[in-house]
Amino acid sequence: MNNRSLKIFVTLAETLSFTKAGILLHMSTSTLSRSIAQLEDELGTRLFERDNRSVALTNAGQIFLEYSRESLQQWELLLNSLMTETKSLHGSLSIYCSVTASYSFLYDILTNFRQLHPRISLNLHTGDHAQAIDRVNQGLEDVAIAARQTPMPAGMVFKTITHSPLILITAVQDETDYDDQQWPRLPLILPEQGVARRRIDDWFAEKAITPTIQAQVAGHEAIVSMVSLGFGVGLVPKIVVENSPLAGQVKICALQPDLAAYEVGVCVLEKRLRSPLVQAFWGQI
Amino acid sequence: MNNRSLKIFVTLAETLSFTKAGILLHMSTSTLSRSIAQLEDELGTRLFERDNRSVALTNAGQIFLEYSRESLQQWELLLNSLMTETKSLHGSLSIYCSVTASYSFLYDILTNFRQLHPRISLNLHTGDHAQAIDRVNQGLEDVAIAARQTPMPAGMVFKTITHSPLILITAVQDETDYDDQQWPRLPLILPEQGVARRRIDDWFAEKAITPTIQAQVAGHEAIVSMVSLGFGVGLVPKIVVENSPLAGQVKICALQPDLAAYEVGVCVLEKRLRSPLVQAFWGQI
DNA sequence: TATTCATGTTTCACTATCTGCAATAATATG
């Protein structure tokens, strides 16, 4: 029995899908399947009732799930008290942020952090900004750089790093002189989801405009790419443009809806602050 | 992190000797040394302060020891509740007994037990009868067939299987006609330790006799061997002779000290009865 | 009914890890 097996089991128990659990755990379903089979063998009991279409916990699985959670938590507590005891922080911390964030503030934050705590290994995942809060909320990441959304999920705390206005951008060579009447015909490139998208959606709804959405993109950086290629007018936080290698290819559009600025900061689940590692990162922002 | 590492760690922490722990765990000191090193690496902390002559727990080791014991206990509890849940007993049970016991009653007990609980794998260790109670008391074995001693260690329960008188035996060809005056010169072959030895020692002390001890032997069976070879007069429980392949080579000596019969039975730590496996074995005696 | 799709399991080849033997290093003991 080892902690890894417990983690694998808990993830499968929570997703009830080998495929999904495999993705979350960064392992093939084959490995996952065998891990579970081995666990069942070791315990002498079936943990999941599964056929080709469904996966369900058995009673024994339910008991084992409680045990596993408890056991993993005890392990966390142990690591924490060992770190307190030895007064040296070590272990690993996972951070999620967008590519833009990794270009801009993350570098400074991490350089500083690394000097303070050289023995903490960092696990950096980049991806769509919009998923940051979800991932932290689901426990997939310890901390994330995210846009503040209201309301924040319960138990999540947020520290603002900076504000950046939401701006419309067009290709540098686009000479069109947009005016307010054109909103419905403006070829828009919007984030697929996230705070920026909700802001603009709300804004259109309020004005009773039905916009033409040319493309929906996951990841702000790709919006800049598309805009620079002339696909249309894009909505992004200004900081994304500033840090984009394509900054010279786009320009800020004269036409600007009146949207609240994008508030970028670090978020973390309050309960995770009990971990000295997370605490150290948080305290340093 | 796995349970095996915890078990290894706890054993080393209890013995504070790689050599001793290695013997208890049936593994080489090399493997043991590396297991501990790996554990320390994983935890990022030294668990033992060790030089070439001594091993001592660090503070972190102390913390980890508490965790380990707790964790192993939780694991036991889990296995128990899973077995209760699935109503099928499986796992492994360790049994200690003398060679004689394995010849005589053990066969019947185990045959029966195996039929009732085919999925419980048995770990049978044979050795000197005198160590049986100690080994159970130290937690090295789940159950043992042993001679009742008074007082029994605290928390140990005992079920009598049979009584067998303690008898003196000589070689079949020994024609000597011993009488009570000869006690001091009688060449005695006695168990090195254990109930039989204490009984005879007490008996001699009471009579103020200083006996001639020809040989002290660990393991009753070997006493029969030595007696049959003519080395002297041996003291053993009658049942040992009855089950010995050398039974025909020895005879019961006319001279008999008045010793209480040897009481053979099964012993187990009371707290171990909480395990369904041990319980099943115990209930079946 | 046939086809496609989704999803858990098995096979297979490869790799990493574990294990014990033997040699080594360091130190107490006589």
Place this chain on the structure above:
DNA sequence: CATATTATTGCAGATAGTGAAACATGAATA
């Protein structure tokens, strides 16, 4: 100073873990 004791390390063989791809099964769809 020689010997015994004890933890660690080098090495090679054994064991276990891993993902790609093929497989098996059953639902959804045409």
